[in-house]
Amino acid sequence: MSRILVAEDDPHILRLISMWLKRQGHDVLEARHGLAARDLLQAEPVDVLISDINMPGLDGLELIEAVVPAGLVRRGVVVLTNRWDHGEIRTRLAAWGVHVLPKPFSPSRLSELIESLTSSDVTEPQA
Amino acid sequence: MSATQTNDAPPEPGSHRRGLLWDGMLPEALGLCLVAIIFGGLAAGYLVTDYSWKQQSAAAHKAETEAVAQAMATALGCVADADGRSRAGEAPDVAAGPRTGRPSEQVELLMRELGRLPGLRSMHWTREGEAPAEPYREGEAPAEPYWEGEAPAEPRRDCSMVVTVAVRTLGGEPAGELRVERSASADAGYRSLLLWNWGTPTGITLLVFVALYRRLKRHLRPMVAIERNLHSCAQGLEQELQTLTLSDSLGRAAQGWNHLIEQLTQLHQRLQEAQGAEQADVMARFEGAVFRRVVDRLPIGVICVTNSHTISYANASAAALLQRGPDELVGRAVDKAIENPAVMQAVVAAQARSGAGLSVDHTSRDGDQETTLRFRILPVSAQSPSGDALITVEDISQLREGERARDNFLYHVTHELRTPLTNISAYVETLTQPGFDDEQTRKECYNVIVSETKRLSSLIENILTVSQLEVGTARLDVGEVDLTRLVRQMVQDNLAAADEKRIDLTLSLPPKVPKMRGDKQRLCILLNNLIGNAVKYTPAGGQVQVNLEVAENRLVLAVSDTGIGIAAEDQAQVFDKFYRATADAVQAVPGTGLGLALAREVARLHGGEIHLESELGQGSTFTIELPWPTSDQKVTR
Structure with missing residues (x-):
């Protein structure tokens, strides 16, 4: 069981991801915007961070750049975005080993990705 | 049509009535000459005949008449002698003349015998010492012996003569004188003489005239052809000069004419060549001036660059876009006038290879204003001997802004x-x-799918409406609308969302609201956006008030909330x-x-307005005023 934080401003997406992760047996934390997510991470680090990009207050990129270098995410980061410039996002976040899933995404694919991240001992950065 | 055409065919009948040559007096002169010659010949023949005949006939008649008169005088002398002896009592001498009757009867008888001479008109014997006797009258007894014959019936020519002979007796005594008057008439000799003298000059005259006519006609043929050609030229017929040449067989006049045409052709060719060269020069100057004026007024900048990279021409737009004076660009180097090295490189490349045109965008900032100029460097034409390059300058700031808006x-x-x-x-x-x-998860999934499908449908509807408004094709489906019912329905639709946030959503309606005319579906969008926004942006526990009032000539709908409010700097753009x-x-x-943008457009299409009053952190009030009673004329269709 891993500790996973989901930062997503859309309540339906947040609810869906939470359902899937809980079914896998993970401990899921939910945040509706970037500031809340940062506060939760600063309170206690997580294994995996799943974050949207467009969020009020602190967007996904700023959140990642704030928490990943600080070691608040141990195993990996998955970014969900409906922006069409996800290639640029991938390039910008390449240094942090971030996985990018463009919306609409498949919950099964996300579940497999989380499973791979949480089952491995070492985080493998993805270019 | 350069082939030589010979125009020596005879003229068509009537085609030269107005000919230059035939308009003269030549035919009339020829006709008058002919008439004069004929009449002259006739007159000359007559005169010659008459004169000749008189000369010939007069001599013959005179001799004959004198012989007759002499014989008569001899006879009268015998009668006078007998009369003298009778009066003296002597017996008449029969041998000396007639003795029957009175002497005067004898004389008359003798005269009758002698008077058968052709043309003899009268004979008078006047006795010595007596006055001339009166002419004898038919039926009267002559007082004196004389005789008067009958005049010719139709004397053709008068050749009268009077012969007087002295009458002497046998003894030689004078017994008076005998006067004989005779006229000669025309005879066959006269007619043949007249025919000869009259016909000969006339015939000669006709022969001369025919000869002259034939010769004149031969000389006139080239003149007629020339006249026809001149006539064609005068009528403006499209004929080349070479087609006006004549056949040399027509004589020296035609040859002279052909020489004249040849010289005229050469002169015409030289004139055309000179005119063509001058016209081309004038046209080149004219077109150059016209194109220059056109280019000067173009809204895009045009710059000509020489092969030494110096600007040789720049229109007013180019100077304005580059923020230079009208005369500052000409003579400057390109890299000095346009502070973008890429432009200079593009000019060099264009002049080097004459390939496809290059484009360079240059963006500059002046405070908050961003300006983007697009330089197009056109390839150098192969026909350009100077190797000039052409640069066009366009301000594409608005284009960029549009592209950004589209993106x-x-x-x-x-x-x-x-x-x-x-x-x-x-x-x-x-x-x-x-x-x-x-069951719970499945129900939750179905609810989300249904609500998100509605959201997607609404979103697509809003986007389509915005697109229609963008291109100006939005039209209202105008009908009768019960606004009270519509407002109540929209409040009802948002009640669930309000309840979820524990928002107090209230509705205030007047006792009676008349129906209005409008587009029900679009009004639903308007009301749903305003009420939905109020619920969305009002924190939990807040209040949303929907109030409809009927004013004098308008309906006023106000949607007030105690929500987050809108900052003053955002109010103009919401x-x-x-x-x-x-x-x-x-x-x-x-x-x-999109919600407020759509609400404003729907209100405008109904002839109404929308107003906003808001204070950040305190809430907002959106007020819509719709004209009432709403007429179709006020509703934009």
Whole structure:
């Protein structure tokens, strides 16, 4: 069981991801915007961070750049975005080993990705 | 048509009535000459005949008449002698003359015998010492012996003569004188003489005239051909000069004419060549001036660059776009006039290879204003001997702004479409997975799918409406609308969302609201956006008040909330499409930025207005005023 934080401003997406992760047996934390997510991470680090990009207050990129270098995410980061410039996002976040899933995404694919991240001992950065 | 054509055919009848030559007096002169010659010949023949005949006949008649008169005088002398002896008592001498009757009867008888001479008109014997006797009258007894014959019936020619002979007796005594008057008439000799003298000059005259006519006609043929050609030229016929040449067989006049035509052709060719050269020069100068004026007035900048990279020409637009004076560009180097090295490189490349045109965009900032100029360096034409390059300058700032607006629109549209699409897709997949088959999860999934489908449908409807408004094709489906019922329905639709946030959503309606004319569907969009926004941007526990009033000539709908409010700097832009305030409280609420833009356009299409009163953190009031009673004329169709 891993500790996973989901930062997503859309309540339906947040609810869906939470359902899937809980079914896998993970401990899921939910945040509706970037500031809340940062506060939760600063309170206690997580294994995996799943974050949207467009969020009020602190967007996904700023959140990642704030928490990943600080070691608040141990195993990996998955970014969900409906922006069409996800290639640029991938390039910008390449240094942090971030996985990018463009919306609409498949919950099964996300579940497999989380499973791979949480089952491995070492985080493998993805270019 | 350069082939030589010989125009020596005889003229068509009547085709030269107005000929230059025949307009003269030549035919009339020839006719008069002919008539004069004929009459002259006739007159000459007559005169010659008459004169000759008189000369010939007069001599013969005179001799004959004198002989007759002499014989008569001899006879009268015998009668006078007998009369003398009778009066003296002597017996008449029969041998000396007639003795029957009176002497005068004898004389008359003798005269009758002698008077058968042709043309003899009268004979008078006047006795010595007596006055001339009266002419003898028919039926009267002559007082004196004389005789008067009958005149010719129709004397053709008068050749009268009078012969007087002395009468002497046998003894030689004078017994008076005998006067004989005779006239000669025309005879066959006269007619043949007349025919000869008259016909000969006439015939000679005709022969001469015919000869003259034939000779004149031969000389006139080239003149007629020349006249026809001149006539054609005078009528402006499209004929080349070479077609006016004549056959040399027509004589020296035709040869002279052909020589004249040849010289005229050469002169005409030289004139055309000279005119062509001059016209080309004038046209080149004219076109150059015209094109120069046209280029000067073009809204895009045009710059000509020499092969030494110096500007040789720049129109007014180029100077204005480059923020230079009208005369500052000409003579400058390109890299000094245009401070972008890429432009200079493009000019060099264009002059080097004459390939496809190059384009360089140059963006500059002046405070908040961003200006983008696009330089197009056109390839040097192969026909240009100087190797000039052409640069056009355009201000594409507005184009860039439009591109940004388009990109922004697409960005928002795709973003907003992907959100409900992601939910629908993800929840549908969830329903298909084992482990999510409990009743509560399935119900939750179905609810999300239904609500997100509605959201997607509404979003698409809003985007289509915005697109119609953008291109100006939005039209209202005008009908009778019960606004009270419509407002109540929209409040009802948003009641669930308000209840979820424990928002007090209230509605205030007047006792009686008349029906209005409008587009029910569009009015639903307007009301739903205003009431929905009020609920969305009002924190839990707040209040939303919908109030409808009927004023004198308008309906006033006010939607007030105790929500987050709108900052003063955002209030002017909240009605722009896709505009959303940057405040976190706003960004925390999902939205497209289309709702207020649509509300304003729908109000405008109904002839109404929308107003905003808001204070950040205190709430907002959107007021819509619709004209009432609403006439079709006030509603934009």
